[in-house]
Amino acid sequence: MLRFVGTFLLAIIFIIVVIIMVSCIRIVRQAQAMVIERLGTYQATWNTGFHMKWPIFDRVAKKIDLKEQVVDFAPQPVITKDNVTMRIDTVVFYQITDPKMFCYGVANPIMAIENLTATTLRNIIGDLELDQTLTSRETINTKMRASLDVATDPWGIKVNRVELKNIIPPAAIQDAMEKQMKAERERREAILRAEGEKKSTILVAEGNKESAILDAEAEKQAAILRAEAQKEAMIRQAEGEAEAILKVQQANADGIRFLKEAGADEAVLTMKSLEAFEKAADGKATKIIIPSEIQGIAGLVKSLAEVGASEKE
Numbered sequence: 055m056l057r058f059v060g061t062f063l064l065a066i067i068f069i070i071v072v073i074i075m076v077s078c079i080r081i082v083r084q085a086q087a088m089v090i091e092r093l094g095t096y097q098a099t100w101n102t103g104f105h106m107k108w109p110i111f112d113r114v115a116k117k118i119d120l121k122e123q124v125v126d127f128a129p130q131p132v133i134t135k136d137n138v139t140m141r142i143d144t145v146v147f148y149q150i151t152d153p154k155m156f157c158y159g160v161a162n163p164i165m166a167i168e169n170l171t172a173t174t175l176r177n178i179i180g181d182l183e184l185d186q187t188l189t190s191r192e193t194i195n196t197k198m199r200a201s202l203d204v205a206t207d208p209w210g211i212k213v214n215r216v217e218l219k220n221i222i223p224p225a226a227i228q229d230a231m232e233k234q235m236k237a238e239r240e241r242r243e244a245i246l247r248a249e250g251e252k253k254s255t256i257l258v259a260e261g262n263k264e265s266a267i268l269d270a271e272a273e274k275q276a277a278i279l280r281a282e283a284q285k286e287a288m289i290r291q292a293e294g295e296a297e298a299i300l301k302v303q304q305a306n307a308d309g310i311r312f313l314k315e316a317g318a319d320e321a322v323l324t325m326k327s328l329e330a331f332e333k334a335a336d337g338k339a340t341k342i343i344i345p346s347e348i349q350g351i352a353g354l355v356k357s358l359a360e361v362g363a364s365e366k367e
Contacts, residue, residue, distance in 0.1 A: 080105045080114065087153040091115040099153050118153040122214060125164060129222060130172045132179040134187055138227060142179070143220040144171055146202070148213050155210030163209055167202070171216070174201045184223070191218050 081104055082088055088100040092112050107113070125148070129141035146167060150156045160166045178197050179187055187194070195216050202213040223231070 074109045078107050078109050078112075080107060085120045087118045087120055087150075089115040089118065089153050089157045096154060096158065116153070116157045118150055118156060120150055120153075122147055122149045125167065126219065127168050127171055129220070130175060132176050134179055134182060134184050136183045138184045139224060140179075140184075140187070140227075141222040142175060142218055143222070144175060144198075145217045145219045146171060146213060147215040147217075148206070148211050150210055151212045152210030155208065157210075159209035163206075163211060166209070167206060167211070167213075170202060170205050171198065174198050174205075184227070188221060188223075191221075194218060 080088065080100065082100050082102050084102050086102065088105070090097045090100060090107060090112055092108070096115075097112060124145060126145050127143070129143040131139060131141050133139050148167065156163060175194075175198060178194055182190060182194075195218060198216040199213055202216060206213055
C-alpha cells in the first residue's frame with residue numbers, strides 16, 4: 055500500500071514538473087519580441103525562436119510587435135500665423151526598434167506620440183500663413199517626422215512617416231475658397247474660350263485667303279486659256295481669209311488667162327466685169343455703182359491680149 059502511494063505521488067510530481075516545464079517554454083514568432091524580467095528586474099529580450107524561462111523567477115513582462123504600425127490621431131485645433139483657426143488630422147507611421155526602451159522608456163507610448171504630434175504641429179503651423187499651410191503639406195510632413203523621430207528615439211520608437219490626412223479650415227474660409235476657385239475656373243474658361251475664338255478667326259481668315267488665292271489662280275488660268283483660244287481663232291480666221299483671197303486671185307488669174315487664150319475683145323471683158331459686180335451684189339442691192347477703174351481694167355486686159363497676139367506672131 056505504501057509502495058503504491060509512493061508511486062502515485064512520484065507520478066503526480068512528474069506530471070507537475072512536466073506541466074511547469076511546458077509552461078516555461080516560449081516560442082517567439084517572426085517580427086515579435088518578448089521582454090523578460092527576473093524577480094522584477096529586466097533580464098533579456100527574446101527575439102524570434104525557441105526560448106525557455108526559469109519557473110517562478112522569470113516572467114514575460116511585455117510582448118512587443120516589431121512590424122510598422124499606423125496610428126490615426128483625432129483632428130487637432132491649430133492657429134496659423136495670420137490667426138486662422140483650423141483643424142488638422144494627422145497619421146503617424148512608426149516602428150519599435152528597441153523593445154527594452156519601449157517597455158521602460160515611457161508609460162504610454164501612443165499617448166505620448168499623440169501629444170508630441172499635437173505640440174509639434176502647432177509649432178510648425180504657427181509659423182505659416184493659411185495659404186502656405188494649404189500648399190506646404192510635404193514640408194510640414196518632413197519637419198514633423200524629423201522632430202518626432204528625435205523625440206521618440208529614447209523610447210525605442212522610430213517614426214518613419216507623418217502625413218497630414220486632412221486640413222479642415224473654418225466654414226467662412228471654405229466658402230471664400232470655393233468662391234475664389236469658382237472665379238478662377240470661370241476666368242480660365244473665358245481665357246480658353248477667347249483663345250479658341252481667336253484660333254477659329256485666324257483659321258477662317260487663312261482659309262479665305264487661300265480660297266481667294268486659288269480663285270485668282272483659277273481666273274488667271276481661265277483668262278490665259280480664253281486669250282489662247284481667241285488668238286487661235288483669229289489666226290485660223292486670218293489663215294482662212296488669206297486662203298480665200300489666194301483662191302479668188304487664182305480664180306481671177308485663171309479667168310483672165312482663159313479670156314486671153316480665147317481672144318476675148320474689150321466688150322467681153324467689160325461684160326465679165328459687170329457680171330462680177332452683179333455677183334458681188336448677189337441680187338440684194340438695187341443699185342450698183344460701177345467704178346471708173348473698170349475701164350482701166352478692161353484696157354489692161356486688152357493690152358495683155360495684144361501683147362499675147364504679138365507674141366504669137
